[in-house]
Amino acid sequence: MENISILIADDEKEIRDLLKKYLEREQYQVDLAVNGQEALQLFHNKTYHLVILDLMMPKMDGIEVCRKLRTTTTVPIMMLTAKDQEVDKLLGLGIGADDYITKPFSIHEVIARVKALIRRSFIRENEDSFLEKTLITFKGLTINLKNYTLTIADKEIPLTAKEFELLKFLASHPEQVFTKTQLFHNVWGSDYIEDDNTVMVHIRKLRKKIEADSSNPKFIQTVWGIGYKFVGESDEN
Structure with missing residues (x-):
């Protein structure tokens, strides 16, 4: 993951300089904007791998910038907020942000979250070729990605759209454990604002x-204290 470019938009010079200093120590290329309009101009003239x-x-404001970016890109977006109210946090995520952090923040926590967002983004890109496959198959179970059908023991099983997306995501990452929050963000994206009970209900119905x-x-197995994972035997003979 070389030549990673990050765009930071914040009207506080101290915050901009602090983030730039520590992110550049991690070998990231960093550009700065002092307001939302400047951020959009910079973004459309260069390829970025993360936006703060x-x-x-x-x-x-950051919410409007995020909305505009989400009409054209899936680049990871982290929101910074000085307000510690839950409504602000949910609003930031609800309009397409991938993560938020409240000021004052620990710079080390910011760096860790930046690395996690970038890593997740690269994993998704690398999975594109895998997801282009028409079928995901395991012994006793076949997921058809072209016509959105599930077959178990030669019998087609009707699923809702979200149930199918949840199963597809889990089956695309066999043996990988996901928290409820990770499943919510990857399957429901930014279209909904709900708690993690939504994931539990869909897991139960899917099972x-x-x-x-x-x-x-x-x-679909529970990993106690963490989340869920998909377990399936390879369909290869």
């Missing part, structure tokens, strides 16, 4: 449809 936006900025015994699941 202050929630409150002159001329155009009832695909598991022979939903109380003792074979495919």
Whole structure:
């Protein structure tokens, strides 16, 4: 992951300089904007791998910048907010941001979250070729990505759109453990603002449809204290 470019938009010079200093220590290339309009201009003239936006900025705030960026790009976006109210945090995520952090912040926490967002973004890019496959197959289970159908033991199982997306995401990462928050952001994206109970409900419904015994699941297993993972035997003979 060389030549990673990050755009930071914040009207506080101290914040901009602090983030730039520490991110450049991590070998990232950093550009700075003092308001939302300047951030959009910079973004459209260069390729960036991450955008950090202050929630409150002159001329155009971070929320509006995020909305505009989301019409054309899926680049990871982190929101900075000085407000510690839950509504502000949810609003930041609800309009397409991938993460938020509240001021005053620990610079080391910011760096860790930046690395996580960039790593996740690169993983998604590398998975594109995998997801171009028409079928995801395991012994006893076939997911058809072209016509959005699930077949178990030669029987087609009806799923809702979100159930299918949840199963597809988990089955595309066999044996990888995901928290409820990670599943929510990857499957529901930025279209909804709900708590992680949404994920639990969909997991429960999905298990009832695909598991022979939903109380003792074979495919979607709980990793206690962390989240869920998909387990399936390869369909190769």
